[in-house]
Amino acid sequence: MTMFQKARRAQAQSVRKRLVAHIAAGGTTDLASSEMRLPAHCYTDPARWAAERQTLFDGVPLIACLAQDIPHPGDRIVFEVADHEVLVLRDEKGQVRAFRNRCAHRAARLVGAGGDPDLRRGQRIVCPFHGWSYDLSGRLVNIPGRAGFDPETLENCRLSPVVAAEQDGVVFVRMRGNEPLDLPMHLGSFAPVLATLNLTAMVPVQASRLDARTNWKIAIDTYAESYHFGVLHARSIGNAYISNVAAFDDHGAHWVLTFAERALADLVGTSEQEWPEARHVGTYFIFPNTVLVAGDIGPSERFVRMFRIFPGDTPGEMVCLFSVYISGLSVENYKAKFGTIDDSKSDVTVEDYEVAEGIWSNLATKDEGPDLIVGRNEPAVQAFHRAVMDVVGLPI
Numbered sequence: 061m062t063m064f065q066k067a068r069r070a071q072a073q074s075v076r077k078r079l080v081a082h083i084a085a086g087g088t089t090d091l092a093s094s095e096m097r098l099p100a101h102c103y104t105d106p107a108r109w110a111a112e113r114q115t116l117f118d119g120v121p122l123i124a125c126l127a128q129d130i131p132h133p134g135d136r137i138v139f140e141v142a143d144h145e146v147l148v149l150r151d152e153k154g155q156v157r158a159f160r161n162r163c164a165h166r167a168a169r170l171v172g173a174g175g176d177p178d179l180r181r182g183q184r185i186v187c188p189f190h191g192w193s194y195d196l197s198g199r200l201v202n203i204p205g206r207a208g209f210d211p212e213t214l215e216n217c218r219l220s221p222v223v224a225a226e227q228d229g230v231v232f233v234r235m236r237g238n239e240p241l242d243l244p245m246h247l248g249s250f251a252p253v254l255a256t257l258n259l260t261a262m263v264p265v266q267a268s269r270l271d272a273r274t275n276w277k278i279a280i281d282t283y284a285e286s287y288h289f290g291v292l293h294a295r296s297i298g299n300a301y302i303s304n305v306a307a308f309d310d311h312g313a314h315w316v317l318t319f320a321e322r323a324l325a326d327l328v329g330t331s332e333q334e335w336p337e338a339r340h341v342g343t344y345f346i347f348p349n350t351v352l353v354a355g356d357i358g359p360s361e362r363f364v365r366m367f368r369i370f371p372g373d374t375p376g377e378m379v380c381l382f383s384v385y386i387s388g389l390s391v392e393n394y395k396a397k398f399g400t401i402d403d404s405k406s407d408v409t410v411e412d413y414e415v416a417e418g419i420w421s422n423l424a425t426k427d428e429g430p431d432l433i434v435g436r437n438e439p440a441v442q443a444f445h446r447a448v449m450d451v452v453g454l455p456i
Contacts, residue, residue, distance in 0.1 A: 067256040072338035076327075078307045079320040084328045090308040092439040097431040099456060100423040102445070103275040108454055109375035112276075115452045116348040117142045121232040121246050123350045123368060124148045124158065124224070126385060128263045130231070134182050134196060138171050141370055144235050146222050147171055147185070151196040158224035158233045159198050163187040164217040185219070194219055227251075229259030230346075250311035253344070257354055262364050262385035265394055268404040269381055272413045274420035276349070276371040276378040277448065282412040283343065283351045283367065284440035286319045292415060296407040308439045313347035313447035317440050345440065347447055361388035365403060376420050380404070 061069075082088045102108065124139040125148060136149035138161055145161035147170060161170050168189035171180065184201070186193040193202040198219035203209065224233045225241040228251075232241055244251055272279065282288075290303030305320035318341070327335055340362075341355030351367040366383040382403040386394050403409055422429070434441050449455050 062258075064256055064258040068340040069338060071256065071342075072340040075307045075318045075342070076324065076335075076338045077332070079305065079318065080324050080327050082305050082307075083302065083320060083325050087302065087305055089305050089437050090439060091436040092442050093436070095436060096434040096442045096445065097456075098434060098445060099431050100428050102432075102456060103277055103420070104375055104423050106375055108452075109275075109371060111452050111454060112448065113142055113371050116448070117370065118236040119234065120348050120451065121225075121234050121241050121243065122348075123346060123366075124231045124233045126262055126264070126364075126366070126383075127226060127229040127231065127260050128385070130156070132181070136171060136180050136185070139233065141235065145169065146233055146235075147219075148224065148231060148233065149185075149196060152183070156224050156226045156231050157196065157198070158222040159219035160222060162220070163189065163192055164200065164219060165190055165192050170219075192217075228255045228257070229262065230254065247314065247346075248312050250314035250346070253309075253311065253314075253316060254346070257344070257352070257364070258387075259364065259385075261387040262362070263387060263391065264383060264385050265391050266384040266401060266403075267382065268402050269379065270404040270409065270413065271372070271377070271379050272417055273376055274378055274413070274416040275375055275423075276369050277445070278416045278419050279369045279378055279380060279413070280345075280349065280351070280444060281441050282416055284317065284345070284444055285438045286317075287435070287437055288415075289319070292411050293408055296411065304437055310439070310443055313443075313451070315345050315440050315443050317343040317345075319343070345444065347444075348451070357386075358388070362386065367403070376424055382409075 122141060124146065125137050129137050130148065130150045133150050133152050133154060136147055139146040139148050146158050147161040148156065148158045151157050162168065163170055165187065166189065168187050170185055170187055183196060184193045191204045192200065195201050198221060200214060200217045203214060206214070222233050222235065223237065223239070223241055224231065225243055227243045232243060234241055247254060286301060286306050287304045289298045289301050300322060302320040302322055307318040309316040339356050344352040344354060346352065349369045353365040355363060357363055364385040366385065368381045370379045372378045384401060384403065434445070
């Protein structure tokens with residue numbers, strides 16, 4: 061058993077004990093110290109939304125991909141965030157680099173979001189417009205029709221860098237500033253928790269996208285509590301989980317939520333020595349916009365479902381990028397066992413986003429209406445909004 065497996069097992073055992081105690085107490089849950097009230101303008105105000113886009117999505121480290129999305133030198137992906145496109149790649153030394161996805165000649169897009177897979181690997185990045193090509197450090201190395209340009213101009217042409225760094229199998233970028241990423245500071249006490257997930261080993265198997273007419277924070281709110289499981293998801297995950305029973309672990313702007321599976325009720329009143337081996341599963345939030353649902357499929361088989369939520373072009377628009385990763389089994393075996401899973405079309409996603417769009421529709425009316433009430437039983441929702449307000453510098 062690896063140190064990561066030992067750490068996940070210990071975490072699973074500790075959290076299970078807390079959840080069983082909540083069930084034994086009649087269905088209690090971890091609580092915040094008080095309620096939180098959020099005026100509608102926290103979601104609808106265009107100035108607040110613009111400040112969030114600029115501060116959080118330009119100035120805070122964002123998850124661009126996982127390590128196995130670009131496993132080999134020359135592999136690359138396009139990361140789209142707000143108004144930016146970033147080309148993220150692995151160079152000849154295996155280090156992660158990132159650049160604006162635009163040619164230094166006349167700003168053509170270097171790599172499309174889809175298209176030819178051959179354009180997503182190789183030792184050269186070739187512009188599809190005029191054929192200017194760059195090495196993996198962003199240096200201009202070939203220019204058709206070189207005689208048409210001044211040598212001094214060409215010497216200063218290279219791809220525009222974006223700050224990037226990799227930690228524990230996660231690739232982060234920051235859109236603004238040239239200072240190196242300080243990921244230990246950004247992650248804080250969450251860093252060792254992230255390490256236990258061993259995301260370096262996770263292989264991508266599926267990706268999709270959802271565009272919705274709601275505010276990006278409303279979308280994240282739906283991932284941050286199980287209070288709605290018994291009603292909204294009564295015919296989906298509500299069959300597997302007990303509504304409004306959860307363990308919450310606070311790590312500043314980041315957090316972990318573990319929901320109570322119904323099978324845990326069978327352990328109430330029994331000795332811990334009789335309990336089966338704990339199964340690791342949890343919901344991990346990495347500020348400002350990423351949710352990881354991670355867990356065991358079998359003794360050595362694991363999955364991670366990643367949800368990255370971004371503001372759209374207006375306060376009432378957002379984008380969610382879905383990705384599924386696995387380790388311990390082949391992609392072929394995974395698809396044979398579970399089929400082609402598209403999280404953007406799952407029952408749970410459809411149910412959540414229908415409600416999220418309805419919430420936006422109600423909030424977007426000219427009448428401000430009463431404040432939204434976030435209960436003590438929704439501590440992760442509260443933690444998320446506190447972190448957003450603290451970093452952006454706009455209190456309620």
